[in-house]
Amino acid sequence: MKRTVLFVSDRTGITAETLAHSLLSQFESVEFDKINLPFVDSLEKAEAATRRINEVAKTDGVTPLVFSTLVDDALRAALEASDGLVMDMFHTFIRPLEKELGIASSHAVGRSHGVGSDTTYQARIDAINYAMANDDGITTSNYDKADVILVGVSRTGKTPTSLYLALQFGVLSANYPLIEQDMGDDSLPEALSEHRAKLFGLSILPDRLRQIRSERRPNSDYSSLRQCEHEVRHVESIFRREGIPFINTSAMSIEEIATTVMEHQRLERRWYG
Amino acid sequence: MKRTVLFVSDRTGITAETLAHSLLSQFESVEFDKINLPFVDSLEKAEAATRRINEVAKTDGVTPLVFSTLVDDALRAALEASDGLVMDMFHTFIRPLEKELGIASSHAVGRSHGVGSDTTYQARIDAINYAMANDDGITTSNYDKADVILVGVSRTGKTPTSLYLALQFGVLSANYPLIEQDMGDDSLPEALSEHRAKLFGLSILPDRLRQIRSERRPNSDYSSLRQCEHEVRHVESIFRREGIPFINTSAMSIEEIATTVMEHQRLERRWYG
Known part of the structure; x- marks a missing residue:
């Protein structure tokens, strides 16, 4: 049909x-x-x-x-x-x-979804630039300005979520990939532990992670179930010990992850679209 | 009230x-x-x-x-x-x-906005990665895969539009800033002219460009009205001569620019949100 x-x-x-x-x-x-x-x-x-x-x-x-x-x-x-x-x-x-x-609407076309005021326009553009400049741990020197810093192993949705938070809500979102050498002694890198209240963890089921990574690098160590299990277990134990809130993103859309971050961290929208 | x-x-x-x-x-x-x-x-x-x-x-x-x-x-x-x-x-x-x-709806929660099939999920994530990797002319070597390549002077909305096209429509969008040294003899860089049919120009009123640039670098040559007028005139003359379609983004939201690009270039959504 x-x-x-x-x-x-x-x-x-x-x-x-x-x-x-x-x-x-x-x-x-x-x-x-x-x-x-x-x-x-x-x-x-x-x-x-x-x-x-x-x-x-x-x-x-x-x-x-x-x-x-x-x-x-x-x-x-x-x-x-x-x-x-x-x-x-x-x-x-x-x-x-x-x-x-008790009032008539103005019936004017194009009141919303326009560029808005210069202030909110700028807030949205700034948020996008912030997400781009602070993606994937490129730099950790702007974390004092961040509204939230997403952390997790590689391929859990940190980059798309950061961009969505910026575009949809005008929120300043950085993200940092937790890789093993950063956590040799199981402690958080200093750049992160200084901003613990801003940290939000994205985790995932090891088998889902294996699927996603296999699309990118099939038959590699990186995409092996063993490696995925190891990384997820390791990172979740850090989240628990450090008291970092985290969610399992395996069955979540980018919109759902972003909305959960907004709600949990009680973030205010800077932009309405 | x-x-x-x-x-x-x-x-x-x-x-x-x-x-x-x-x-x-x-x-x-x-x-x-x-x-x-x-x-x-x-x-x-x-x-x-x-x-x-x-x-x-x-x-x-x-x-x-x-x-x-x-x-x-x-x-x-x-x-x-x-x-x-x-x-x-x-x-x-x-x-x-x-x-x-003539049929009852399934009344099932969460049919939309989920992760969708693995294929569409992957298409969306690939589009986001593509937009990030091909932002701001970082590289021009992946243009054969692009659905569209946005071109224009600095600060006309190319990056936000590329990201929005990726997130909202799953479209592969690159963007390339037209700066004067690229156009010494007024001809397009070869990387662009090879893909002319994919080019879409974002232009802007010089005074609006001055405002936007002044937020970033006040009282600079870069943000002077004279420089903005010069760049816009120069780039629009190239657009016209090369037959590159372009729009004036001065009063447009990111959503409106992206929708116009989709419509004009007759791009197909790869992802539904």
């Missing part, structure tokens, strides 16, 4: 796509073809989107699903005249909000 | 927060205090969330706004018994979808 899904937005459509992805993943037996139509910010473009929906309806022989986030009522009306099942995420919730708050 | 907003999700809550941010930005006169309650995946946690909402209602003296994405009906029912205005983004759209598709 196949069905075409269209995303129609006056901005990027990323919000609509993300929510729709979560909804559509509930219908496992259906294969969804996805089409993103971003930046639909004029009546002309809304009418072009409507024609596209109608073409799809004709070709497919079934009603296309349309997820939209259109602030402007006239554009939404144009879309709703199409042959698709139009679910507008903006309109659905703006009315109850207006009623509860 | 102040109002507390709570996000309650069985996963990260990022989708609910993003859509809510876009909705709430329509009410400029209201200051919203935001509380994220992620990973509410048991009745016990849903009841704790409900108690939290009720406390906020008592303290604030006005109804809290609650955006939720709860797949499980029992958890949602617990939340709806609270004193908040509960808007469940999942429930609102799952019913019309079930009706249109």
Whole structure:
């Protein structure tokens, strides 16, 4: 069973796509073809989107699903005249909000997801630069500025999580790979122990680590189950002894790891997207 | 005017927060205090969330706004018994979808935003590693693998856009800073001209570039309006002559730049989030 899904937005459509992805993943037996139509910010473009929906309806022989986030009522009306099942995420919730708050919304396109104020724009860019400059233990000299320092063995998701924390939340995240020579006597490197409260550990099941490492360096010592078991056991014993909070990332997405870090370390967002 | 907003999700809550941010930005006169309650995946946690909402209602003296994405009906029912205005983004759209598709949803928590299959997980991680390894012209030897190569003067958003393309879409994005010595005779460096079809230019208004550069190096030649004007004019003339598509990023968010690149270059997502 196949069905075409269209995303129609006056901005990027990323919000609509993300929510729709979560909804559509509930219908496992259906294969969804996805089409993103971003930046639909004029009546002309809304009418072009409507024609596209109608073409799809004709070709497919079934009603296309349309997820939209259109602030402007006239554009939404144009879309709703199409042959698709139009679910507008903006309109659905703006009315109850207006009623509860007792004020009309400004109905202005592009209030969010813009560059924001110069301050928050700068906070986000700074966080990205910080994550890049303090990735993988390149340097340990900026840890006084860090909001969090992710630690763990190689390939547990430290780099993607640091970048996501920066892009999504504007948080200053460094990361440091724990490798054996650093921990000869089982004690943390001084650069880390000085900032113990900022440390957060990412661990993993040895067999999952073996899988991930094997993609990169198959049949190596580095990717052997024996080595993975050894490293994970060693690092987790340090986490426990030093009182460093840690999570098992084996079945977690980058978003889930990042959200858990935010929650556990009680970090404040510096940027809203 | 102040109002507390709570996000309650069985996963990260990022989708609910993003859509809510876009909705709430329509009410400029209201200051919203935001509380994220992620990973509410048991009745016990849903009841704790409900108690939290009720406390906020008592303290604030006005109804809290609650955006939720709860797949499980029992958890949602617990939340709806609270004193908040509960808007469940999942429930609102799952019913019309079930009706249109003629099948019941699986109602399983955590189908999306998980690690996905090993293939898509790996595609996303590979894209992140690619963006890191091919940032800022560090190397030009992997351009045959690139989906897109972003080019432009320094501080036009190339690095954040590359990382976002990787994290959000799993796309292989390199970026290369166009600096004057590279273009002595106004021709593109060979590493770039070999891959002309993959090039996408990020440009910017000289005065906006001056602002951004001044944050970093105030009162320098680098951040002077004269230098910014000179570089932008020079690079845009190359873009035009070489037929490289380019956009003005001055008032665009990272999401908007990335979406425009995807659309213009007709890039396919390798990863869905």
